[in-house]
Amino acid sequence: MVNKKYKVAIIGCGRLGQLYAEAYSIYPDTEIVAIAEYNSERRKAVGERFGVKALYKDAEDLLNDIIPDIAAIVTPTKFYKEAVIKCVEAGVKAISTDKPIAAKLSDADEIVSICESKGVILAGGALFRALGKNQDIARYINEGVYGEVRGAALHCWGVEISGGGSQHISLLRLFTNSEIEEEEINVIFEITHEKSKIILDWCKLMNLVYINENYLIQIDQTIGDTINYEGN
Numbered sequence: 114m115v116n117k118k119y120k121v122a123i124i125g126c127g128r129l130g131q132l133y134a135e136a137y138s139i140y141p142d143t144e145i146v147a148i149a150e151y152n153s154e155r156r157k158a159v160g161e162r163f164g165v166k167a168l169y170k171d172a173e174d175l176l177n178d179i180i181p182d183i184a185a186i187v188t189p190t191k192f193y194k195e196a197v198i199k200c201v202e203a204g205v206k207a208i209s210t211d212k213p214i215a216a217k218l219s220d221a222d223e224i225v226s227i228c229e230s231k232g233v234i235l236a237g238g239a240l241f242r243a244l245g246k247n248q249d250i251a252r253y254i255n256e257g258v259y260g261e262v263r264g265a266a267l268h269c270w271g272v273e274i275s276g277g278g279s280q281h282i283s284l285l286r287l288f289t290n291s292e293i294e295e296e297e298i299n300v301i302f303e304i305t306h307e308k309s310k311i312i313l314d315w316c317k318l319m320n321l322v323y324i325n326e327n328y329l330i331q332i333d334q335t336i337g338d339t340i341n342y343e344g345n
Contacts, residue, residue, distance in 0.1 A: 118144045119207075122181035124172045124196055125188035126150040126159040129211055133185045134163050143183065149175040172196045176203040183207045194220040197235075201227050212238030212279060241280045242287045251287045265289050 121137045123130055123145060130150070137143045147167040150156035160168045169175040172186070176199055184200045186193055186208065193210045200208050208228065214237035215221035228235040241247055254262060265288050286292060 118142055119182040120144060120146040120179075121183045121185060122147040122149065122175055122179065122205075123159075124149040124175065124184060124186045124200075125192075126152075126155055127187065130185070130187035131159060131162075133187055133209075134159065137183075137185065138163050146181055147175050147179045172199050176200065176205075180204050183209070186210045191216040194224055197224045198227055201231050201233050205233065207234040207236075209236040210238070214238065238279070240283060242283045247284065247287065251290070254288055255290050262289060 119142060121143050123134045123137070126134065126148060134145060134148075137145050145163055145165050147169065148156065148160055148163070148165050149169045149172050150159060151170060153170075156168050156170070160166065167175075167179060169178070172184075172195075180203055182205070184196075184205045184207070186196045186200070187210070188196060190211075190213060193215050197208055197210065210224075213221075215224055225235065227233075242251075253259060265285055
């Protein structure tokens with residue numbers, strides 16, 4: 114039984130903002146209590162969609178009336194810093210932005226600094242490393258279930274560091290339990306159904322464990338043909 118519901122404010126209701134709203138409307142321990150969106154038509158439509166009556170033009174107006182437990186800030190990136198600072202100063206205790214965490218490094222430094230100084234929980238982006246299946250895979254690797262790790266490679270759909278690339282770097286750090294000092298990102302090939310046998314043959318040749326279409330972990334021994342991982 115859930116004893117407490119955390120009050121959530123969604124700040125920014127574009128495509129990603131509405132995805133965050135969908136998630137927080139489903140979780141048993143959260144409820145959306147307020148929405149801030151500059152576009153008046155979208156603000157009204159999203160409020161009706163999620164049954165939220167406390168609708169505001171921006172974060173400042175919202176925080177003048179309501180101090181949520183959690184603020185999900187999903188505005189255009191250049192507005193993240195201002196919104197985060199306003200939330201921290203208003204007393205919000207948990208804040209999330211999407212990726213990238215800020216428009217420039219100096220903004221990111223300010224965001225991290227003010228949250229640390231006030232003891233505010235800060236999350237930057239929907240992180241693949243937080244998925245249960247990835248946490249399980251990392252645990253199996255670190256426990257030696259697959260043997261000794263000799264290297265790691267991730268198949269990826271993009272190479273930009275500020276977007277998807279940051280996810281891959283984060284996963285590499287998780288899977289190898291180490292920090293990355295120098296990065297080399299290579300797109301090997303796009304995986305299709307027709308290429309699945311080629312991939313498996315390549316995995317055997319390169320001494321890789323084929324976990325799924327995204328993750329290939331290099332080990333010191335060959336373990337079967339495939340590992341089908343079904344995570345919750």
